[in-house]
Amino acid sequence: MNSTIDQIAQHRSIRQFTSQPVAPELISQAVKAAQQAATSSNVQAYSMLQISDPKVRHKLAELCGNQEKVAECGAFFVMCADSRRHRLLAKRANKKYQSHLEGFLVGVIDACLFAQNLAIAFESMDLGICYIGGLRNDLIQAQKLLNFPIGVYPLFGFCVGYPDEDPFKRPRLPLQAVLFKDQYPSDQEMLDLIDEYDQEMSTYYIQRGASGRTWSPQIAGFHEELRRGDLADFYKEQGANLT
Amino acid sequence: MNSTIDQIAQHRSIRQFTSQPVAPELISQAVKAAQQAATSSNVQAYSMLQISDPKVRHKLAELCGNQEKVAECGAFFVMCADSRRHRLLAKRANKKYQSHLEGFLVGVIDACLFAQNLAIAFESMDLGICYIGGLRNDLIQAQKLLNFPIGVYPLFGFCVGYPDEDPFKRPRLPLQAVLFKDQYPSDQEMLDLIDEYDQEMSTYYIQRGASGRTWSPQIAGFHEELRRGDLADFYKEQGANLT
Structure with missing residues (x-):
C-alpha cells in the first residue's frame, strides 16, 4: 500500500465544514493538476463555475434540497460537461456542429474524470469534499441564477473545505x-x-x-418513482441531443 | 506540491505496454481502494469486466479501431454504468424499477469517479493506463462477445500495464x-x-x-459528422431510458 492508494481508500464525503475559505492558490494548484486527467481526443469537454457570492450560495443550497454545506463550505463549484468551446470553434471555422449522444457522453465522462482528479488533489491537501447531485433537483432555477451558456451542461455541485466532522467510512460492495x-x-x-x-x-x-x-x-x-424527470428537457434546451 | 498532486499532474496516457501481466493482487488492491469513490446515495451504479481471453482481447482490439494495446496491455477492462443490482433488488422486493435519464446519468458519473480513482491507484504503482473510448465504436458487436446483462451500459475500455514508452505530457487549456x-x-x-x-x-x-x-x-x-450514431439505441436495448 502506497500513500496515494491509502488516501483513495480513506475517502469519506465531508458534509460539515468550518467557515475557513480555501485559498485561491490551493484551488489553482488542484485544478491545474486535475486538468491532466485523460480526455477523449483531447477535447477537454468540461468546465467548472466557482460560486463566491454568498446570496447565490444560499439560494443554491436551497435548490439542492436545503444542503447548508453548499452555502457554508470553503469553496463551492458547479461541474459541467461543456461543448461550448467546440461550438464556438466550429462557428468561427464555418463548420457544422452536430449534437448527439456521443458528444454529450464524452462531456460527462471528461467532466467526471477531471472532477475525481480534483477530489483526490484536494483531499491530498487535507481538505474535504462532497459531490452534490442535488444540483440536478432544479436545473431550471439553477440556470436562472447562473446563466450557463448554450453547450454547457451542469452535472453536479462540488463542495470543498476544511472538515468540521470526522465521519465513519461507509463500506462498499464486495x-x-x-x-x-x-x-x-x-x-x-x-x-x-x-x-x-x-x-x-x-x-x-x-x-x-x-x-x-x-x-x-x-x-x-430507490427507483420506484421517476426522479428529476425534467433533466432530459433541460439538457436539450442547453443544446444536447440525447438520441 | 505534495506527491499525490505531483502524480496527478504528470499523467500521460500510455499506448505501448510490455507483455508483463498485472498481478491479480495489484488489481484487487487498486479496485478496492477505488471503490471508495463517492457514489450518489451509495447506489454504486457501476461494474467492470476484466477480459483475459486473448482471442476476445484481439477481437475487441479490432472493434476499438485496431488499437493493439487493447490486446497487448497487462490487463484490460470494460467499464460500465450498471443498474443491474438495483433492478434485481427491485424485482426481489416486488417493486417497480423506473428507468430514466437520471438513473443512467448517475451510473455514468459513478462509473467515471470510480474509473479515475482506479487510474490514479494504478499510476501510483508505476503502471500506465489508457482509456479506450473506441469501445463505443461498435457496442453491438462488443455485446455479442461479452453478453452484458440488461441494465449494464458499457462506457469505455481501460488498459493497464507496464509502460513501454515515455511519451510527452500533452498541455491542457489555460x-x-x-x-x-x-x-x-x-x-x-x-x-x-x-x-x-x-x-x-x-x-x-x-x-x-x-x-x-x-x-x-x-x-x-471534430463534430461536423455524427459519430457513433447507434449509441442511444444500444443503451435503450440494454434498458436505459434517455428521456
Whole structure:
C-alpha cells in the first residue's frame, strides 16, 4: 500500500465544514493538476463555475434540497460537461456542429474524470469534499441564477473545505460484486453477494445508531418513482441531443 | 506540491505496454481502494469486466479501431454504468424499477469517479493506463462477445500495464478557460483564451515533429459528422431510458 492508494481508500464525503475559505492558490494548484486527467481526443469537454457570492450560495443550497454545506463550505463549484468551446470553434471555422449522444457522453465522462482528479488533489491537501447531485433537483432555477451558456451542461455541485466532522467510512460492495472476470455472474450469484454486503452494512448502521437499516431495502425502493424527470428537457434546451 | 498532486499532474496516457501481466493482487488492491469513490446515495451504479481471453482481447482490439494495446496491455477492462443490482433488488422486493435519464446519468458519473480513482491507484504503482473510448465504436458487436446483462451500459475500455514508452505530457487549456468565477466569460474572451492555447499546442506539436498542427482546427471539424450514431439505441436495448 502506497500513500496515494491509502488516501483513495480513506475517502469519506465531508458534509460539515468550518467557515475557513480555501485559498485561491490551493484551488489553482488542484485544478491545474486535475486538468491532466485523460480526455477523449483531447477535447477537454468540461468546465467548472466557482460560486463566491454568498446570496447565490444560499439560494443554491436551497435548490439542492436545503444542503447548508453548499452555502457554508470553503469553496463551492458547479461541474459541467461543456461543448461550448467546440461550438464556438466550429462557428468561427464555418463548420457544422452536430449534437448527439456521443458528444454529450464524452462531456460527462471528461467532466467526471477531471472532477475525481480534483477530489483526490484536494483531499491530498487535507481538505474535504462532497459531490452534490442535488444540483440536478432544479436545473431550471439553477440556470436562472447562473446563466450557463448554450453547450454547457451542469452535472453536479462540488463542495470543498476544511472538515468540521470526522465521519465513519461507509463500506462498499464486495470486490466480487463489482469486478468480474470474462463474464457477468448469474442473478442468483449477484444476489448472494448483495446479501453478504447487507450483513456488513447492517453492522455499519448499528455502529452509527441506526439499527435495523441495511442496503438492499433502500436500493429496492430507490427507483420506484421517476426522479428529476425534467433533466432530459433541460439538457436539450442547453443544446444536447440525447438520441 | 505534495506527491499525490505531483502524480496527478504528470499523467500521460500510455499506448505501448510490455507483455508483463498485472498481478491479480495489484488489481484487487487498486479496485478496492477505488471503490471508495463517492457514489450518489451509495447506489454504486457501476461494474467492470476484466477480459483475459486473448482471442476476445484481439477481437475487441479490432472493434476499438485496431488499437493493439487493447490486446497487448497487462490487463484490460470494460467499464460500465450498471443498474443491474438495483433492478434485481427491485424485482426481489416486488417493486417497480423506473428507468430514466437520471438513473443512467448517475451510473455514468459513478462509473467515471470510480474509473479515475482506479487510474490514479494504478499510476501510483508505476503502471500506465489508457482509456479506450473506441469501445463505443461498435457496442453491438462488443455485446455479442461479452453478453452484458440488461441494465449494464458499457462506457469505455481501460488498459493497464507496464509502460513501454515515455511519451510527452500533452498541455491542457489555460486554467482561465476551464475554471470561471461566478460567471462564464464572453464568446470573445473564450476564443482569446483558446488562441493562447493554440500557441502552446503549436509548440508542443513542433516538438513532436508535427509542425503546423494545433488544437482549434482539429476541434472545429471534430463534430461536423455524427459519430457513433447507434449509441442511444444500444443503451435503450440494454434498458436505459434517455428521456
